[in-house]
Amino acid sequence: MKPSPTILLGIVTLTYVGVAVAQFNLPNLPVDPFKIGEGAKKIVKGSTGIGLQEELSIGGSVAVEIVSTYGGVWRDDAATRRVNLIGKALARYSDRPDLPFRFGLLNSPSINGFSAPGGYVFITKGAYEAAQNDDELAGILAHEITHVVRRHALRIISRNEFISGAVGVTAGSTSDFRSYDLGISDISRTLFKTGYDSGTEFDADRRGRALAAQSGFAADGLAQFLSRLAAVSASEPTFSTHPPLKDRMSRLK
Amino acid sequence: MKFKQLIRATITILVLGSWIGVAWAAYEVGATVFTKKKLTDLLAEPNRSSTATTSVPWGEKLTVRNQQGVWLHVSSNSGSGWVFLGNVAGEKPPAENTKDFMTSSAAETTAATAARPLAPAAQEFADRRGAAEAARDIQWLEGVADIIGSFDVDAYLQQTGKGEFAP
Numbered sequence: 001m002k003p004s005p006t007i008l009l010g011i012v013t014l015t016y017v018g019v020a021v022a023q024f025n026l027p028n029l030p031v032d033p034f035k036i037g038e039g040a041k042k043i044v045k046g047s048t049g050i051g052l053q054e055e056l057s058i059g060g061s062v063a064v065e066i067v068s069t070y071g072g073v074w075r076d077d078a079a080t081r082r083v084n085l086i087g088k089a090l091a092r093y094s095d096r097p098d099l100p101f102r103f104g105l106l107n108s109p110s111i112n113g114f115s116a117p118g119g120y121v122f123i124t125k126g127a128y129e130a131a132q133n134d135d136e137l138a139g140i141l142a143h144e145i146t147h148v149v150r151r152h153a154l155r156i157i158s159r160n161e162f163i164s165g166a167v168g169v170t171a172g173s174t175s176d177f178r179s180y181d182l183g184i185s186d187i188s189r190t191l192f193k194t195g196y197d198s199g200t201e202f203d204a205d206r207r208g209r210a211l212a213a214q215s216g217f218a219a220d221g222l223a224q225f226l227s228r229l230a231a232v233s234a235s236e237p238t239f240s241t242h243p244p245l246k247d248r249m250s251r252l253k
Numbered sequence: 254m255k256f257k258q259l260i261r262a263t264i265t266i267l268v269l270g271s272w273i274g275v276a277w278a279a280y281e282v283g284a285t286v287f288t289k290k291k292l293t294d295l296l297a298e299p300n301r302s303s304t305a306t307t308s309v310p311w312g313e314k315l316t317v318r319n320q321q322g323v324w325l326h327v328s329s330n331s332g333s334g335w336v337f338l339g340n341v342a343g344e345k346p347p348a349e350n351t352k353d354f355m356t357s358s359a360a361e362t363t364a365a366t367a368a369r370p371l372a373p374a375a376q377e378f379a380d381r382r383g384a385a386e387a388a389r390d391i392q393w394l395e396g397v398a399d400i401i402g403s404f405d406v407d408a409y410l411q412q413t414g415k416g417e418f419a420p
Binding site: 051052053056058061067072075077080084088089093095096099100101102103118134177180181184215216217 | 291340342350355369371372373375376377379388391394401406416418419
């Protein structure tokens with residue numbers, strides 16, 4: 001027996017109304033990984049101790065590590081322009097609209113994305129070529145923009161008290177680079193090996209999804225991209241520094 | 254036959270409409286939102302080309318009076334007007350975001366003045382790491398990225414009907 005159009009209509013409408021409501025109730029998010037748990041206040045306070053100039057220094061240094069590790073920058077003018085138009089459109093409506101973002105492509109066939117403090121966002125050539133449209137690219141970029149906006153990388157070093165070293169190196173008032181370089185190393189290790197904890201990644205997924213939708217891109221761009229990747233046996237590593245694809249997809253639904 | 258076509262058309266319209274609904278945040282009348290840019294214009298009409306009635310600073314508390322699609326009619330101590338919902342936040346952004354204003358005046362003017370080279374400390378880090386090629390790559394990227402200014406982003410949004418240019 002075929003379901004009646006009226007029932008279908010009701011189901012479709014209720015489903016999407018539900019999704020819309022769930023998606024934009026961000027102020028009432030039940031879990032904020034940075035406001036719960038022991039020592040959370042210390043982490044948040046630490047993050048505020050890093051000024052813009054220090055953030056730009058740290059971000060530029062981390063960007064050097066990202067580019068060095070992932071085959072250099074893919075110097076394609078048209079592709080770079082495209083990701084910058086999409087990325088800057090998203091960044092305009094983020095919670096840090098006054099921070100100048102830069103979006104680059106890494107010369108690597110693997111599928112991954114990275115961001116560094118100060119507005120540096122990179123995706124690999126593999127990810128760029130695997131994305132089928134602007135909505136999917138926007139989904140990937142919005143996730144990385146959220147890492148920058150929420151200062152996820154800076155929280156790693158603020159936890160480990162590297163701030164004073166960063167302040168001194170940025171101001172040019174010290175030649176002792178040891179603590180600064182250790183801080184950059186800590187962030188790089190997280191980005192390339194251990195990855196952020198799953199709560200941080202899901203936070204970026206959820207808020208990135210809302211940012212993409214609010215900016216006019218499809219809300220499910222990232223989910224579409226991840227589900228297609230999950231359906232094929234990838235010959236290249238796929239978001240190897242992020243949580244398993246199926247876990248991310250189930251939370252994006 | 255005509256009835257079936259009518260049902261099919263109705264479903265199509267509602268499905269499309271519900272998808273559009275997914276892309277818009279729905280705010281209740283009386284809800285509170287906050288500005289997140291250094292200065293946010295409140296407009297006389299709910300469209301991008303309308304004139305500004307007033308400009309409000311970062312972190313201003315606004316009360317939602319009405320919503321038309323992606324536009325909110327809001328009021329504040331500084332006056333009232335229309336604002337694109339992507340230019341406000343449902344929760345007040347952290348005060349440390351105001352540090353970004355140091356770069357915003359350049360970013361809002363011309364691409365040439367918005368250019369910001371790799372920070373000296375980052376360049377020195379690249380030298381210590383023997384990563385001169387990576388530093389050059391980033392300088393190249395900054396050159397390409399910084400050429401794309403607000404006007405280019407406006408044109409992209411307008412062409413694709415996104416953001417505050419949504420139909």
